Amino acid sequence: MNEQLLEQTWNAIDPDRLKQLLFDLVEIYSPSGKEEDVQLHIESVLQSAGVTVQRQKVDEERFNLVVTMGDAEPDLFLVGHVDTVPAWDIDDYGPSEEWGVVRGLGAADMKGGCAAMIEAWLALSSLPKAEQPSVGLLLAVGEEENGDGSSLFLKTCTPRWAVIGEPTSLVACFNHYGYVEVSLTTKGRRIHSSLPELGHNAIESMLRFLLLLDRHPLFDRRQSQLVYSIREMSSSRAGFVVPDQCDTWIDLHLPPGITTHQVKEAIQICAAEARRTIQDLDLEIEFEFSAEGYDLDLDNPLVEALESACPKLNLPLKFAPFRSHSDGNLFQQAGCNPLILGPGSLETAHTADEQTSLQEVENAARIYAALALQGIGPP
Numbered sequence: 001m002n003e004q005l006l007e008q009t010w011n012a013i014d015p016d017r018l019k020q021l022l023f024d025l026v027e028i029y030s031p032s033g034k035e036e037d038v039q040l041h042i043e044s045v046l047q048s049a050g051v052t053v054q055r056q057k058v059d060e061e062r063f064n065l066v067v068t069m070g071d072a073e074p075d076l077f078l079v080g081h082v083d084t085v086p087a088w089d090i091d092d093y094g095p096s097e098e099w100g101v102v103r104g105l106g107a108a109d110m111k112g113g114c115a116a117m118i119e120a121w122l123a124l125s126s127l128p129k130a131e132q133p134s135v136g137l138l139l140a141v142g143e144e145e146n147g148d149g150s151s152l153f154l155k156t157c158t159p160r161w162a163v164i165g166e167p168t169s170l171v172a173c174f175n176h177y178g179y180v181e182v183s184l185t186t187k188g189r190r191i192h193s194s195l196p197e198l199g200h201n202a203i204e205s206m207l208r209f210l211l212l213l214d215r216h217p218l219f220d221r222r223q224s225q226l227v228y229s230i231r232e233m234s235s236s237r238a239g240f241v242v243p244d245q246c247d248t249w250i251d252l253h254l255p256p257g258i259t260t261h262q263v264k265e266a267i268q269i270c271a272a273e274a275r276r277t278i279q280d281l282d283l284e285i286e287f288e289f290s291a292e293g294y295d296l297d298l299d300n301p302l303v304e305a306l307e308s309a310c311p312k313l314n315l316p317l318k319f320a321p322f323r324s325h326s327d328g329n330l331f332q333q334a335g336c337n338p339l340i341l342g343p344g345s346l347e348t349a350h351t352a353d354e355q356t357s358l359q360e361v362e363n364a365a366r367i368y369a370a371l372a373l374q375g376i377g378p379p
Contacts, residue, residue: 113165
């Protein structure tokens, strides 16, 4: 890495501009499917700085933003998603700051990372053209739902490396949990709730199956590394009756070494046992989405860049697996090597207390700039 270029780029990072950008991004409500307003704002910020921005249409009024610099095809893309989960309180989702901590929907997941990437890009674009690295920037839609933004991008471009700014507290995640999303439906017979013996309660069937599933060694929280979370449960509601349908969604996060096939097979085995042992069980199972985990070799140029940059920022270099789902799974499946690293933490993401610190966001911008300036070298 050219230390002079790194210093020049870091000097071009503007903390005040970065803070304003973060506030603007959090202020704009952009749940999955309604990302147009935030993309228009980002596009305006980049174009005002003289950056050429390409729109990549994903759906009606939904588009990715793609930017490149340098003379060669980028081997590295900085990747952020601009969508968030829906607001807990539509009247109170915007940003607030206290003692350098910014709170608000998307502050961690992942508008802090997006703001840092955009600021790093603006700093890099201030370099003389001949000194600018060949690097790309993707600001994608739809990550919190089905990853349709990144999926479309990967049909047209598969960089060798990607840096994805999910919240990791700046811990470098070169390995990543897999993910399986499961929907379960049990059906019963509706009857007046004062006569349950004449009907069949779909909720009771669901609970019995979930208790059986919990006893399988793979899903036993006391002995398995697999993360098993019942995300949602709902039933048919029609007044004072025994419910005739119950729907449940389960998130399963798989540490490297456990495959999606193992998980699906274990669930089917439990279902076969349940059908033998639970009276009148009517159970349907759908695997709505799955992605394998991965474990990248740490002997790579991005680790070299981190080993150089982190001491300069007085930051420890830490490695850990990323234990949530992200677009990193999609990038890895497409043949890219994704590093997950960003400001904020999963502990507050998707909660009413979502937050990140301005110092972490600024440090992230400096790290992204260093990674962009690192020569990737031959495959």
